[in-house]
Amino acid sequence: MTPLVSVYIPTRNRSALLRRAIDSVLAQTYPEIEVLICDEASTDDTAEVVADYARRHPGKFTYLRNETPQGACRARNRCIEQAIGTYVTGLDDDDLFHPQRIECLVDIYRRHSPSFACSRFKYFQDPAQIERLREHRYSETELARADKLTLPALLYANLAGNQVLTELSRMRELGGFDESMPSWQDYDMWIRLADRYGTAVCTRQLLSFVDDDRSRARIRNSSRRAEGSERFIAKHARLMNADQKRNHRNIQYVMNRQRPSLGEIARNISLGGYKSTLKVLLHKFFGVAIG
Known part of the structure; x- marks a missing residue:
């Protein structure tokens, strides 16, 4: 059986960007995905946007809402608490997946049994450039190439980026993201995963894109x-x-x-x-x- 992958997306007042992020999840070549969205008290049309996706994709979406903003980590953790997948990965509402990302990460995770699997990532400011990169399709041989990420290497720098794929049970066992951290919550989570479960693995292909628009607060x-x-x-x-x-x-x-x-x-x-x-x-x- 193909294991279910849970994708969590925290969001706040970015409905247009959220559509772009969701579309990149729906474009995945991997078939078994659920999408959990936690809305951080948005005052725009985020709820209507998610409701529209839920109507068009029955059973695929879970919508959660915090009536007051509680931070991205609390939003992620709420999704993790409600998820039912074997594996879990995340996406920020202004970022994008390559269509082959989840299929690749599940495959290298199952072959290598690491603490987590991740991919190369790229910061971008030009959406058109990223669309060209997302149109490229990698061969099975290319996607199978991966490198180990040891705990000592990760302790020098966050080589995994802001999203990884791991088992949902592991995220829950570690208590999810540390909501007391003002930043570096992702890096902290990856270190805890590697410390508890061992070496991680990273595909050599560019499969994740991080929006670095300087006009928005980051x-x-x-x-x-x-x-x-x-x-x-x-x-x-x-x-x-x-x-x-x-x-x-x-x-x-x-x-x-x-x-x-x-x-x-x-x-x-x-x-x-x-x-x-x-x-x-x-x-x-x-x-x-x-x-």
Whole structure:
């Protein structure tokens, strides 16, 4: 039997973008999918949009609503609590899946038995460019190519992106997303999955697209990102070696647009996290801030 995959989508006042996200789920080549949408007290026509999809696709949609905004993580967790799939994955309301994403991730998950499966992802600002990428179809051989993501590698950086596929029972066993985190909740969840269940796996193909429209407020462009980083380090310090901790200090320097002294830079050189070290040096000497 083909196992059911639950897709959770938190949303708030973005009905047009939500349609685009839902359409990318309905375009999946994988046949057994349920879609759970948690509406964060939207005041636009989100409820009507979801009701229309539910009418046209009976039994496929579950609509949940928070009467007051409770945050994206609470919205995700409500969906996870109501889901009935074997596997679960997520989609933000402004992002998109490649049509072969879920089929590929289920396949590599079943073949490798990892803690979770993910794909390469791309930030975008031009929807037309992404539509061209989404039109490309990968061969079975291409989709079968995957690399391991070990816990030590993940502790240097979030190599999985903002969405993965794993077993629903695992998400529930770990208590879902940490609703106390102001940001980095996704990264925190992936670390907990890898810590509990072992090495993850990532397909080499580009199957997920993250909307980076700078005209809209995003956590990655806000002060909550730095606060989330600090909590993340405190929460997972026991898992990190000295080089990983130095790497995360450099990440914080970059996020906060700080220019540490040369002595501090020398003390925090990270061999495994050389990219963050280079970003600190570029900002220090040339004023180039790379997020």
